[in-house]
Amino acid sequence: MPPRLVPPTFFSNDSASLLTMFNTTIAGSLPKPAWLAEPEKLWPRWKAEGADLAQAKLDATLLWIKAQEDAGLDVIGDGEQSRQHFVHGFLEQVEGIDFEHKVEMGIRNDRYKAMVPQVVAPLKLKGRVHATEARFLRAHTQRRIKFTLPGPMTIVDTVADRFYGDRVKMAMAFAELLNEEALALQADGVDVIQFDEPAFNVYMAEAADWGVQALERAAQGLTCTTAVHICYGYGIQANIDWKKTLGTEWRQYEKVFPALAASSIDQVSLECIHSQVPAELMALLKGKDVMVGVIDVASEQVETAEEVADTIGRALQFVPRQHLIACTNCGLAPMTRAAAEGKLHALAAGAALARERYAAA
Numbered sequence: 557m558p559p560r561l562v563p564p565t566f567f568s569n570d571s572a573s574l575l576t577m578f579n580t581t582i583a584g585s586l587p588k589p590a591w592l593a594e595p596e597k598l599w600p601r602w603k604a605e606g607a608d609l610a611q612a613k614l615d616a617t618l619l620w621i622k623a624q625e626d627a628g629l630d631v632i633g634d635g636e637q638s639r640q641h642f643v644h645g646f647l648e649q650v651e652g653i654d655f656e657h658k659v660e661m662g663i664r665n666d667r668y669k670a671m672v673p674q675v676v677a678p679l680k681l682k683g684r685v686h687a688t689e690a691r692f693l694r695a696h697t698q699r700r701i702k703f704t705l706p707g708p709m710t711i712v713d714t715v716a717d718r719f720y721g722d723r724v725k726m727a728m729a730f731a732e733l734l735n736e737e738a739l740a741l742q743a744d745g746v747d748v749i750q751f752d753e754p755a756f757n758v759y760m761a762e763a764a765d766w767g768v769q770a771l772e773r774a775a776q777g778l779t780c781t782t783a784v785h786i787c788y789g790y791g792i793q794a795n796i797d798w799k800k801t802l803g804t805e806w807r808q809y810e811k812v813f814p815a816l817a818a819s820s821i822d823q824v825s826l827e828c829i830h831s832q833v834p835a836e837l838m839a840l841l842k843g844k845d846v847m848v849g850v851i852d853v854a855s856e857q858v859e860t861a862e863e864v865a866d867t868i869g870r871a872l873q874f875v876p877r878q879h880l881i882a883c884t885n886c887g888l889a890p891m892t893r894a895a896a897e898g899k900l901h902a903l904a905a906g907a908a909l910a911r912e913r914y915a916a917a
């Protein structure tokens with residue numbers, strides 16, 4: 557049996573409080589097992605229905621809880637096994653949306669076309685959205701748990717508006733609903749609530765102008781840890797092609813990080829490994845916990861512990877170590893299960909190596 561890597565706890569030299577250095581967590585999604593849904597697809601078809609599907613989703617969730625624990629991760633997620641897509645999983649529980657008549661829309665500034673539902677009436681939650689999987693997650697691990705929700709700006713960019721006639725107004729309406737669900741998730745025992753806002757990297761000026769404000773509305777009143785994940789998307793071809801057009805330096809974060817640094821959000825998740833993001837942009841997040849992407853989601857190649865530790869070392873030039881969390885660049889949903897399992901282990905092993913290397917640095 558290979559030796560288990562149990563992350564030790566360190567006293568930070570920078571603070572008198574007991575802190576765990578380089579905690580590990582994933583951005584959110586993990587691949588669905590082939591018996592649950594079509595593998596390696598972003599919008600997979602389910603392989604069961606009704607009560608069988610509900611059970612299969614929880615079985616898959618349990619499998620990934622165990623895999624994250626076995627790898628040695630500190631903050632555990634549900635791997636988003638119960639939703640077909642990270643945005644539409646939430647929308648399915650919202651009244652005022654017409655799913656019957658989807659329309660084609662260019663999303664993320666026309667990077668790709670998708671068939672999206674339409675907002676046709678005032679928005680209201682039909683009831684709880686993620687109670688089942690959040691409570692299931694809480695019941696099956698002793699570790700801290702994280703739950704992900706789509707951010708208001710990204711939702712607005714993934715539905716067609718036939719009612720509000722104003723992106724900001726619609727984003728604020730969604731933010732209120734997200735807040736309702738987030739407060740309920742907190743009551744379910746969730747430790748970290750993360751909003752996913754890939755749209756922040758596409759509409760930078762709007763993100764700084766009203767996107768962060770909508771995000772704070774969604775997080776209003778939460779006393780658990782709050783986080784935002786901003787990435788360059790899943791490792792799918794449309795995103796790989798888009799990244800090629802962004803030049804040798806990706807400075808999108810530069811526009812929105814100052815607004816986030818001034819916000820009430822606790823943690824910011826960003827891409828780092830194999831990206832063209834200049835590491836010094838992380839310095840703009842002064843005072844925040846930074847979830848540094850040390851695992852590439854656009855390649856099936858599993859990172860070595862050394863590569864992961866090297867990436868942490870680069871980020872340490874700009875992020876105080878008590879604020880550095882090791883994470884994946886984005887969700888792992890479209891990858892093979894074997895690669896994702898390998899990457900969970902690489903993440904934990906790399907963080908453990910970084911603790912050895914940089915504990916006294």
Ligand code: ZN
Nearest residue numbers: 787789886887
């Ligand atoms: Zn992402």
